[in-house]
Amino acid sequence: MAKRLAWLLLAACLILTACNTTSTQKKETVPQSATTVKEQPKKDKGKAKAKEQEKDEEKEQEQQSAETGIKFTKIHVPLTETKKENGHMTSRSVYTYGQDKLNPERVETYDVHNELIELVVIEKIEVRTERKSYLDKDNNIIRYYVITRNENGKIEEQLLFNGSNKLIAIEEYDYDEAGRTAEWRIYNGSETLLSYNVYTYKNGRNTRVDSYSANGILAQYFINEYDKNGNLTCESAYDKDDNLLAQHRSTFRNGLIYREEFQGEDKKLQWYINYTYSEQYLKVLKTTYSGDGRELEQVEQSCLLFDR
Amino acid sequence: MRKIFASALLALLVILPLSAGTFDQTMTMVRIMEQSDLEYKTELLDNAFDKSDRIAGAYASEQLKTTMNGKYSSQSDEAVDAFKKVLVELLGETNSLEDAELIFTIFKGSDNNQLIRTSAEALGKIGAVQYSDSIIELLEDSNSKQYFLITQGYENVLRENEQTAWSCVLALESLHIKSGYKPLFNTRMSEYSKESGVQDRAAKAMAVIVRNPTSILKDISDREHSSKGRTLILDLSRNSNALEVQKVDLAAYIFSETIVNDYEFGDYMLNACAAIEKSPYKVRGTEAALKKILYGSYSPDFTDLAIKAATHCQNGVNVLSDYLREQNNYTKEGATKYENHKVVLMVINSLGKSGDANAADQLIVAKDAGWPPEIKQAADTALNNLLSK
Numbered sequence: 001m002a003k004r005l006a007w008l009l010l011a012a013c014l015i016l017t018a019c020n021t022t023s024t025q026k027k028e029t030v031p032q033s034a035t036t037v038k039e040q041p042k043k044d045k046g047k048a049k050a051k052e053q054e055k056d057e058e059k060e061q062e063q064q065s066a067e068t069g070i071k072f073t074k075i076h077v078p079l080t081e082t083k084k085e086n087g088h089m090t091s092r093s094v095y096t097y098g099q100d101k102l103n104p105e106r107v108e109t110y111d112v113h114n115e116l117i118e119l120v121v122i123e124k125i126e127v128r129t130e131r132k133s134y135l136d137k138d139n140n141i142i143r144y145y146v147i148t149r150n151e152n153g154k155i156e157e158q159l160l161f162n163g164s165n166k167l168i169a170i171e172e173y174d175y176d177e178a179g180r181t182a183e184w185r186i187y188n189g190s191e192t193l194l195s196y197n198v199y200t201y202k203n204g205r206n207t208r209v210d211s212y213s214a215n216g217i218l219a220q221y222f223i224n225e226y227d228k229n230g231n232l233t234c235e236s237a238y239d240k241d242d243n244l245l246a247q248h249r250s251t252f253r254n255g256l257i258y259r260e261e262f263q264g265e266d267k268k269l270q271w272y273i274n275y276t277y278s279e280q281y282l283k284v285l286k287t288t289y290s291g292d293g294r295e296l297e298q299v300e301q302s303c304l305l306f307d308r
Numbered sequence: 309m310r311k312i313f314a315s316a317l318l319a320l321l322v323i324l325p326l327s328a329g330t331f332d333q334t335m336t337m338v339r340i341m342e343q344s345d346l347e348y349k350t351e352l353l354d355n356a357f358d359k360s361d362r363i364a365g366a367y368a369s370e371q372l373k374t375t376m377n378g379k380y381s382s383q384s385d386e387a388v389d390a391f392k393k394v395l396v397e398l399l400g401e402t403n404s405l406e407d408a409e410l411i412f413t414i415f416k417g418s419d420n421n422q423l424i425r426t427s428a429e430a431l432g433k434i435g436a437v438q439y440s441d442s443i444i445e446l447l448e449d450s451n452s453k454q455y456f457l458i459t460q461g462y463e464n465v466l467r468e469n470e471q472t473a474w475s476c477v478l479a480l481e482s483l484h485i486k487s488g489y490k491p492l493f494n495t496r497m498s499e500y501s502k503e504s505g506v507q508d509r510a511a512k513a514m515a516v517i518v519r520n521p522t523s524i525l526k527d528i529s530d531r532e533h534s535s536k537g538r539t540l541i542l543d544l545s546r547n548s549n550a551l552e553v554q555k556v557d558l559a560a561y562i563f564s565e566t567i568v569n570d571y572e573f574g575d576y577m578l579n580a581c582a583a584i585e586k587s588p589y590k591v592r593g594t595e596a597a598l599k600k601i602l603y604g605s606y607s608p609d610f611t612d613l614a615i616k617a618a619t620h621c622q623n624g625v626n627v628l629s630d631y632l633r634e635q636n637n638y639t640k641e642g643a644t645k646y647e648n649h650k651v652v653l654m655v656i657n658s659l660g661k662s663g664d665a666n667a668a669d670q671l672i673v674a675k676d677a678g679w680p681p682e683i684k685q686a687a688d689t690a691l692n693n694l695l696s697k
Contacts, residue, residue: 085403086435088484088516112481113512143355162355169356184333186340188348194340197332209332211339220339222332235331246363248331264366271362288362296403297360 072255074305076284077102084298091117102306128156143168152179180206195219205230220245227252256281271296281305334363341367346380346387353394365402368395372410389420396423400430408436416442421468425475432479440483444491447476451491451498458499470504477506481513488517598627602651615654619662628655628662632670639677652679653686660690668694 081093089112096106107120119135125146133144146159158171167189174183185196193214200208209222218240225234231252237245244265251259260273269291276285284301337356341349349371357364372395380388392414399407408431415427428446431439450473457466477495480488492510500506601614618624635652638644644652656674659667671694674687 085433086482086484088482090433090482112516160356162351168351186333186336189351195336197336211332211336213343220335222335237332237335246335262362270366290403290405294405 072281074281074307075102076281076301076303077306078284078301078303080302082300084300085296088112101304150175154179176201229255231255231257334361338363338367346383346391350387350391350394353391353398357398359398359401361398362402365398365404368398368402369404369407371395372399372407376410376413385420389418389423392418393423393426396426396430400426400433403434405434405436408434408439412436412439412442415439421472425472428472428475428479429482432482435483437483437485440480440485440487443476443479443483444487447473447480447491447495450476451494455499466501467504470500470506473498473500473506474504474509477509477513481509481516484517486517489514492517598624599631602627602631602655608650611651612654615651615658619658622664625659625662625664625667628659629664629667629670631655632659632667632674636670636673636677639679642678644679649680649683653683656683656686656690660686660693663694665694 077097078095080095082089083091083093091109091111092114093107093109095104096108097103098105103122104120105122108116109118109120111117115137117137119139120132121135122130122132124130128150129146129148131144131146134142136142140163142163144161146161147155148157150156152175154175155171155173157173159167160169160171162168169189170187170191172185172187173181174185176182180201181199183196183198186194188194195211195213197209197211199206200210202208205224205226207224207226209224210218211220211222213219220240221238223234223236223238224232225236227233229252231250233250233252235248237247239245244267246265247261247263247267249261249263250257256275256277258275260275262270262272264270271288271290273286273288276287277283282303282305284303286299286301288296288298290296334357337352341352344352353364353368372392375388375392375395380391396411396414399411411427411430411434415424415431418424418427424446428443431443450469453469454466454473457469473495477492480492492514495510496507496514498507598614598618601611615628618628632652632655635644635648635655652674656671659671668691671687671691675684675691679687
């Protein structure tokens with residue numbers, strides 16, 4: 001126990017040192033191009049395709065949303081999660097929440113024999129900084145994040161370390177005046193910029209994301225589509241030459257998600273997820289299938305409901 | 309960081325920060341991996357994605373194919389193996405059956421033990437039953453090697469062998485196949501160190517894959533009349549959560565039939581007593597077992613538990629009454645052994661709680677027999693308890 005405490009203290013010191021060095025060094029490594037590119041007008045690539053899909057999507061939405069007049073306005077907060085694979089229970093996770101009752105402080109995952117196999121712990125290490133650690137069954141840290149939030153509680157910076165305290169990646173977020181994500185930047189462990197994504201909003205919704213390589217050249221872009229209720233129903237990834245790379249579609253009914261699909265660049269369905277809910281919506285059953293219909297896993301969550 | 313579909317799920321589940329990360333960010337990470345060197349690819353796949361992330365899984369699937377086709381042949385074997393290990397782990401977690409053949413190729417063809425173990429576990433998770441024979445073969449091989457390695461004192465090789473056995477046990481447990489039962493049984497009986505946890509896990513794996521506990525327990529009983537056989541039966545009884553009535557019943561029965569002075573199995577005995585107590589038939593063998601316990605020299609905790617368990621069935625109460633009658637007679641003759649006093653005290657206390665009016669006779673006798681004051685007092689209290697019911 002004492003040995004572990006000493007180790008944790010040492011790890012905390014290392015993290016604090018890492019935080020101080022990265023926040024000073026990183027700012028120097030952000031190339032000017034990142035900000036310059038931000039001001040460039042967004043390319044219109046893929047708009048025609050998006051329009052076509054929009055029409056199909058709307059049609060589909062109208063068919064599928066057998067609205068009952070009641071819109072689900074609650075938030076599901078999971079308490080336990082049971083996972084089954086090949087028809088057999090493989091793990092069970094238990095969520096423990098902090099004072100806000102919304103953000104878990106601890107997630108314990110047990111195997112079929114009720115033995116702990118993974119532990120995720122989120123702990124505050126400074127006023128606006130927290131550490132999220134993933135531990136194995138022997139309490140060894142596998143990896144951890146040091147997350148710094150702004151005054152509105154949104155993630156400003158996220159550092160990822162492996163189990164040997166080596167910095168693997170750094171993420172930075174910028175927000176616009178309305179508090180929406182404006183830019184996301186990712187660096188490697190040597191704090192060299194790898195890529196940055198710029199978010200565009202239309203009618204209050206994030207409709208497009210442009211992803212640039214470190215030298216400011218557009219590498220990928222993403223088109224987001226919404227149904228009339230504001231649910232994000234389709235996310236499409238394109239390369240710089242407008243080739244579809246992947247698509248993630250979601251179906252909502254009465255404000256609740258019922259199905260997700262993922263297609264690869266060959267437009268072939270790779271997997272899909274069906275959601276079912278108990279009568280009081282306290283249980284969510286999420287079944288994932290491969291593209292050819294083979295059941296991959298089933299996750300049942302027991303939840304509490306909170307007002308949005 | 310990169311839980312797939314997080315953006316869509318955010319509308320549904322507020323579990324931040326566990327599922328921070330969106331579709332565009334996940335896809336960007338995949339692009340970064342494509343452009344990175346092998347070492348950084350490995351680092352990112354190993355750390356930056358949730359193990360069940362299917363976008364990372366799809367990337368891993370594609371990468372495994374190209375890696376097996378020699379894409380990284382100019383890189384060091386260690387770097388390629390480390391990459392393969394991460395890929396195989398991800399494919400196991402994402403249940404990628406279409407990659408089972410490639411994973412099996414690694415399992416059979418690699419000379420890196422860690423990679424072999426990861427592949428075995430992944431094949432199990434995927435449910436690739438078609439390769440179970442090879443996993444069984446590897447486990448049986450480890451079982452046979454273990455004894456030899458202990459006698460030769462090859463410490464490092466021994467640990468490696470135990471880790472291999474552990475992975476095979478996990479794989480067979482995931483595969484849920486009946487043919488896994490025998491090799492797991494043999495593993496449970498092999499000479500693995502306690503720290504490795506292999507034997508314990510093998511017993512648990514058996515409890516998971518056993519579909520017809522009665523027949524398997526009978527099988528064990530027929531094959532193993534030794535203390536090892538009893539250990540295994542009681543393992544199963546303990547790991548079953550005592551929910552399967554037949555299993556518990558049979559374990560209790562076999563236990564009561566075979567109980568001997570096995571001090572090293574004290575823990576299992578306690579579990580068996582608990583099993584006897586839960587048995588709906590109050591087990592035929594309880595009577596015989598109880599007599600052995602009362603007259604044996606078992607630990608006070610165990611004896612106490614057995615006596616308490618006995619009061620749940622009429623046969624058990626009769627045995628306790630008979631025991632007290634016998635001890636009362638010895639006392640009257642001045643022949644009671646001091647060592648029996650504790651057991652007598654336990655019996656009196658339990659009879660008081662049994663609710664059986666017939667037990668009152670011997671409690672009345674005990675009050676007036678030549679017992680020490682504390683036993684007389686206990687008999688008086690027990691009698692009052694009994695009469696008040």
